[in-house]
Amino acid sequence: xxxxxxxxxxxxxxxxxxxxxxxxxxxxxxxxxxxxxxxxxxxxxxxxxxxxxxxxxxxxxxxxxxxxxxxxxxxxxxxxxxxxxxxxxxxxxxxxxxxxxxxxxxxxxxxxxxxxxxxxxxxxxxxxxxxxxxxxxxxxxxxxxxxxxxxxxxxxxxxxxxxxxxxxxxxxxxxxxxxxxxxxxxxxxxxxxxxxxxxxxxxxxxxxxxxxxxxxxxxxxxxxxxxxxxxxxxxxxxxxxxxxxxxxxxxxxxxxxxxxxxxxxxxxxxxxxxxxxxxxxxxxxxxxxxxxxxxxxxxxxxxxxxxxxxxxxxxxxxxxxxxxxxxxxxxxxxxxxxxxxxxxxxxxxxxxxxxxxxxxxxxxxxxxxxxxxxxxxxxxxxxxxxxxxxxxxxxxxxxxxxxxxxxxxxxxxxxxxxxxxxxxxxxxxxxxxxxxxxxxxxxxxxxxxxxxxxxxxxxxxxxxxxxxxxxxxxxxxxxxxxxxxxxxxxxxxxxxxxxxxxxxxxxxxxxxxxxxxxxxxxxxxxxxxxxxxxxxxxxxxxxxxxxxxxxxxxxxxxxxxxxxxxxxxxxxxxxxxxxxxxxxxxxxxxxxxxxxxxxxxxxxxxxxxxxxxxxxxxxxxxxxxxxxxxxxxxxxxxxxxxxxxxxxxxxxxxxxxxxxxxxxxxxxxxxxxxxxxxxxxxxxxxxxxxxxxxxxxxxxxxxxxxxxxxxxxxxxxxxxxxxxxxxxxxxxxxxxxxxxxxxxxxxxxxxxxxxxxxxxxxxxxxxxxxxxxxxxxx
Amino acid sequence: xxxxxxxxxxxxxxxxxxxxxxxxxxxxxxxxxxxxxxxxxxxxxxxxxxxxxxxxxxxxxxxxxxxxxxxxxxxxxxxxxxxxxxxxxxxxxxxxxxxxxxxxxxxxxxxxxxxxxxxxxxxxxxxxxxxxxxxxxxxxxxxxxxxxxx
Numbered sequence: 061x062x063x064x065x066x067x068x069x070x071x072x073x074x075x076x077x078x079x080x081x082x083x084x085x086x087x088x089x090x091x092x093x094x095x096x097x098x099x100x101x102x103x104x105x106x107x108x109x110x111x112x113x114x115x116x117x118x119x120x121x122x123x124x125x126x127x128x129x130x131x132x133x134x135x136x137x138x139x140x141x142x143x144x145x146x147x148x149x150x151x152x153x154x155x156x157x158x159x160x161x162x163x164x165x166x167x168x169x170x171x172x173x174x175x176x177x178x179x180x181x182x183x184x185x186x187x188x189x190x191x192x193x194x195x196x197x198x199x200x201x202x203x204x205x206x207x208x209x210x211x212x213x214x215x216x217x218x219x220x221x222x223x224x225x226x227x228x229x230x231x232x233x234x235x236x237x238x239x240x241x242x243x244x245x246x247x248x249x250x251x252x253x254x255x256x257x258x259x260x261x262x263x264x265x266x267x268x269x270x271x272x273x274x275x276x277x278x279x280x281x282x283x284x285x286x287x288x289x290x291x292x293x294x295x296x297x298x299x300x301x302x303x304x305x306x307x308x309x310x311x312x313x314x315x316x317x318x319x320x321x322x323x324x325x326x327x328x329x330x331x332x333x334x335x336x337x338x339x340x341x342x343x344x345x346x347x348x349x350x351x352x353x354x355x356x357x358x359x360x361x362x363x364x365x366x367x368x369x370x371x372x373x374x375x376x377x378x379x380x381x382x383x384x385x386x387x388x389x390x391x392x393x394x395x396x397x398x399x400x401x402x403x404x405x406x407x408x409x410x411x412x413x414x415x416x417x418x419x420x421x422x423x424x425x426x427x428x429x430x431x432x433x434x435x436x437x438x439x440x441x442x443x444x445x446x447x448x449x450x451x452x453x454x455x456x457x458x459x460x461x462x463x464x465x466x467x468x469x470x471x472x473x474x475x476x477x478x479x480x481x482x483x484x485x486x487x488x489x490x491x492x493x494x495x496x497x498x499x500x501x502x503x504x505x506x507x508x509x510x511x512x513x514x515x516x517x518x519x520x521x522x523x524x525x526x527x528x529x530x531x532x533x534x535x536x537x538x539x540x541x542x543x544x545x546x547x548x549x550x551x552x553x554x555x556x557x558x559x560x561x562x563x564x565x566x567x568x569x570x571x572x573x574x575x576x577x578x579x580x581x582x583x584x585x586x587x588x589x590x591x592x593x594x595x596x597x598x599x600x601x602x603x604x605x606x607x608x609x610x611x612x613x614x615x616x617x618x619x620x621x622x623x624x625x626x627x628x629x630x631x632x633x634x635x636x637x638x639x640x641x642x643x644x645x646x647x648x649x650x651x652x653x654x655x656x657x658x659x660x661x662x663x664x665x666x667x668x669x670x671x672x673x674x675x676x677x678x679x680x681x682x683x684x685x686x687x688x689x690x691x692x693x694x695x696x697x698x699x700x701x702x703x704x705x706x707x708x709x710x711x712x713x714x715x716x717x718x719x720x721x722x723x724x725x726x727x728x729x730x731x732x733x734x735x736x737x738x739x740x741x742x743x744x745x746x747x748x749x750x751x752x753x754x755x756x757x758x759x760x761x762x763x764x765x766x767x768x769x770x771x772x773x774x775x776x777x778x779x780x781x782x783x784x785x786x787x788x789x790x791x792x793x794x795x796x797x798x799x800x801x802x803x804x805x806x807x808x809x810x811x812x813x814x815x816x817x818x819x820x821x822x823x824x825x826x827x828x829x830x831x832x833x834x835x836x837x838x
Numbered sequence: 839x840x841x842x843x844x845x846x847x848x849x850x851x852x853x854x855x856x857x858x859x860x861x862x863x864x865x866x867x868x869x870x871x872x873x874x875x876x877x878x879x880x881x882x883x884x885x886x887x888x889x890x891x892x893x894x895x896x897x898x899x900x901x902x903x904x905x906x907x908x909x910x911x912x913x914x915x916x917x918x919x920x921x922x923x924x925x926x927x928x929x930x931x932x933x934x935x936x937x938x939x940x941x942x943x944x945x946x947x948x949x950x951x952x953x954x955x956x957x958x959x960x961x962x963x964x965x966x967x968x969x970x971x972x973x974x975x976x977x978x979x980x981x982x983x984x985x986x987x988x
Contacts, residue, residue: 360942362934369923371902379902379923480932484839484954486946491957531841531956532964572884607899609921615841616916621883624894652887664892691841692916713884743914750873750909760876762925766901769923776927
């Protein structure tokens with residue numbers, strides 16, 4: 061298989077075929093003509109639809125044939141790991157992007173054909189399954205292109221996930237390792253930069269409605285030529301985003317980090333020889349693939365199904381399915397996403413296939429087999445079935461500005477299913493864990509800072525996702541994002557020197573914000589922000605899960621609650637507190653329920669907030685999400701229940717009705733016998749209210765979703781190829797059914813247009829009712 | 839196979855690890871042997887902000903989301919809690935190849951009740967053997983011969 065050349069099969073061994081329009085010779089002329097006159101070298105399906113490692117090149121075969129010393133290869137891997145970690149720290153320490161400071165980045169060494177051999181130990185593992193795409197694109201299109209070429213000291217930049225990236229807010233620096241005119245490897249650094257010139261600041265626009273709203277669309281371009289940063293291209297990139305200083309600073313940071321890796325690579329090649337170095341890169345990739353197959357073989361054969369339902373386009377509430385069936389047969393694993401809802405062509409939530417797969421690799425290398433080298437080999441042997449133009453495998457014309465909505469579900473599909481796949485396996489490489497929280501409960505922001513600079517980026521608090529409960533302990537609170545085990549949530553005070561808003565409440569837990577269970581999920585915390593001292597500022601949120609819980613529990617445990625955005629507009633909290641410092645007792649619960657600030661406009665909404673102008677002192681409030689709970693709540697140690705109660709982590713109502721614990725008010729001493737009796741009663745209550753499965757299915761299951769639900773995806777799992785979708789031919793939605801390719805293009809009308817239409821209808825109705833004659837001119 | 843479910847490879851039945859309730863053919867869907875309850879999600883995830891004043895409150899919207907609770911009919915253990923849209927068929931979440939499972943355990947040679955744990959680390963070591971005595975009030979007779987993998 062050769063992925064970097066077009067897959068063309070000639071008609072037959074003798075050349076001409078009567079049914080063939082062109083002879084072989086003629087076809088070759090056509091191909092040559094087409095190659096020389098290609099109008100646009102866009103994302104290449106021959107590259108973008110493949111996640112498998114490349115076959116050995118002839119040169120790699122030659123290098124490996126010279127002999128492999130496993131100890132030497134291990135030594136090379138360790139040296140590379142050291143260099144990558146050093147480069148990682150350089151990016152983290154010097155990076156201008158907030159994401160860089162909090163570890164949202166990665167450094168890597170690649171084979172000549174682009175397979176990731178080794179990734180820095182810290183950072184975002186998802187990059188290990190996506191950055192082979194741009195390298196293959198560069199090798200295929202620019203290596204022999206006279207106007208570009210690949211030379212020592214060159215560096216390539218790209219950000220567009222259509223060419224292979226986690227999402228469009230990330231930016232790469234990919235540099236070839238060349239010996240004797242031959243490319244023998246690549247090194248690279250990639251950082252979540254944030255601002256990318258999208259329709260909203262911060263790089264992850266929830267409001268993008270076309271691919272051109274997604275911001276910068278950099279295909280792989282040679283930004284560094286023979287060691288020199290090209291000022292013309294740099295200026296173009298700076299001019300294309302809101303934060304030119306950030307663009308310059310971090311391109312230089314990445315160049316420095318890559319130089320550091322290259323120093324080690326140069327020394328290594330001098331020490332061990334070019335052939336051994338090339339062989340070690342190749343063998344590592346292959347070893348990981350081989351080991352993954354072996355570990356799949358240790359899992360029980362069968363099929364695990366896990367469906368997710370996402371409740372938002374980030375503009376309106378819908379329900380779109382992310383279906384997943386994982387089948388294991390021996391050493392073969394198939395991940396089948398058939399049944400997943402269609403792409404929505406004017407909403408930001410769609411994900412390119414490569415980005416969705418990258419988060420599958422994240423689950424594998426972070427939560428299944430975290431001991432393996434972070435390599436393209438990890439996902440390579442796993443077959444992934446998707447339907448092109450589903451929202452997990454979006455087409456070229458779909459906006460992908462907030463692709464994490466779909467790609468994070470790729471992570472959860474694998475992470476959640478694995479508890480069932482691995483449970484009975486005697487050999488485990490990671491603990492049994494309930495679902496990790498999977499949403500970006502965070503504020504993005506943009507505007508003019510107190511220092512007069514234009515910026516757009518995000519808070520690090522998305523890194524405070526609640527961990528899923530483990531089978532033997534509670535999940536950890538606000539511990540780490542699903543994509544980066546050792547990320548940081550940043551120093552708020554440091555941020556406040558650079559951006560004009562305060563986190564008036566930060567790191568405060570919200571009572572009952574838990575996935576309940578025998579062991580509960582880790583909790584998220586509340587954040588309340590308000591702008592201050594800025595001529596123009598605004599906030600955004602980019603999260604689903606305000607009506608349908610984003611993560612479930614495991615083995616009887618419950619999932620997380622849902623999360624609202626709460627706002628108090630039309631106040632200045634700083635004036636309020638100045639007049640009465642006792643009002644600095646802020647929590648979402650108190651502020652929203654007591655409405656203590658006179659004249660305030662108190663609003664709750666789903667967490668898809670497009671850029672909203674924040675006047676000084678207006679409050680924006682959200683809570684981080686919780687991880688899923690593990691096991692039956694009635695098995696939770698009563699002492700753990702009263703400890704949570706005493707710390708105000710759960711309400712008395714939860715302790716009694718959910719956990720069935722009886723305690724002494726004031727001392728929190730558990731009444732053991734009364735607890736045993738209450739729990740026995742709660743079990744009896746379950747038995748008495750439960751309905752036998754077959755009867756329940758008859759009562760509960762319907763042929764279709766409720767008519768008023770704007771639904772997308774299969775219904776059930778018996779016929780996942782049959783999708784349902786909501787289509788707007790006019791202003792009224794209608795349900796359509798069929799195979800994905802037979803469905804009409806899905807576009808959601810502007811919710812403000814719908815609202816105006818309803819209000820106009822109401823006005824006419826009232827005019828008619830009261831006999832008022834009004835001439836409506838169009 | 840899960841925190842609360844065993845497969846008896848001799849009889850090829852799904853068995854409750856707490857009380858030995860028989861959920862049915864191990865080659866099929868264990869949920870068919872459960873009791874199910876359609877839970878209003880607001881009862882599990884209480885509102886933090888006032889539902890009288892606001893649409894979005896921390897409680898899932900029952901017109902979008904239901905929680906199906908699957909109980910053991912004998913001991914009342916909650917085996918699964920599934921979040922689904924109203925009317926969506928319950929998911930057949932696990933279907934295992936029993937012949938392959940038997941072969942794997944025969945090759946391994948160990949007693950699954952002794953060798954299966956929660957993963958690496960001392961605190962993940964656990965006793966996953968049947969707990970048929972652990973819930974006092976169940977009515978089923980004990981099935982001492984029923985163990986996973988034998």
